[in-house]
Amino acid sequence: MTETFKERIVLRFSKNFLDILALRLIQAEPMWGYKIIKKTEILFGIKLRHGAIYPLLNSLEANGFLRSRQEVHGRRKRKVYEITSRGIQFVSAYYDFLREQLQMLDIKG
Amino acid sequence: MTETFKERIVLRFSKNFLDILALRLIQAEPMWGYKIIKKTEILFGIKLRHGAIYPLLNSLEANGFLRSRQEVHGRRKRKVYEITSRGIQFVSAYYDFLREQLQMLDIKG
DNA sequence: TACAATATGTCTCTATTCGGACATATCAAG
DNA sequence: CTTGATATGTCCGAATAGAGACATATTGTA
DSSP, X not given: OHHHHHHHHHHHHHHHTHHHXXXXXXXXXXXXXXXXXXXXXXXXXXXXXXXXXXXXHHHHHHTTSEEXXXXXXXXXXXXXXXXXXXXXXHHHHHHHHHHHHXXXXXXXX | OHHHHHHHHHHHXXXXXXXXXXXXXXXXXXXXXXXXXXXXXXHHOOOOOHHHHHHHHHHHHHTTSEEEEEEEXXXXXXXXXXEOHHHHHHHHHHHHHHHHHHHTTOOOO
């Protein structure tokens, strides 16, 4: 029962904060869309739609949160993203928010 | 700049986790809809629509996260909500999630 | 007495999101 | 030689969410 609640929250997070999820993974290690999908499935048990992640990554790059380079393996190419300082600032703001939320375990009055 | 990021995240949270925001406030102290709106404005600088909060509170009660009683002051009445054990479990799951997120500051591999 | 605040509710039109299909290419394994 | 995995992209109809109006009642203040 409580486990279901947790799952619900994780699911909501991955929907509403998908950009932060992607940025965090890329911050830990430069990554490409396909790997993000696989990693999220392993780490959180959530299957992201590729139809959601690829446009997201492009918009995150357009907004200066990520930068990409083509990585070529033989004839195959992947678009490897790394986080920018702007992206790091955004993720930091998210962590600051989490810390504040936890500190506010006792709102009174 | 970083401040704007923080504001963005707070705003997104209040939209996507409005139920948890309400549950947390009610858990701290039994409360009614109107007070939640005022409190959120003071605490977070966010103006909630009453057209959003009242249906939400009713559905949270219908789902067993809250229970309400009529409080009458003269001829005026307010619907005071208190959190149920189920509601507490849900909020706990949220906090567990926050803690896990912070612990996962370094995802590797 | 009129306006602002307290207090709770519904409803509709619009805006956004989302699932899933369509599209294409390489490569490994059976 | 075909199926499944890797890899990235677009697009549209359906479903959901959101802003703001409509509705009503009490009370305090200017």
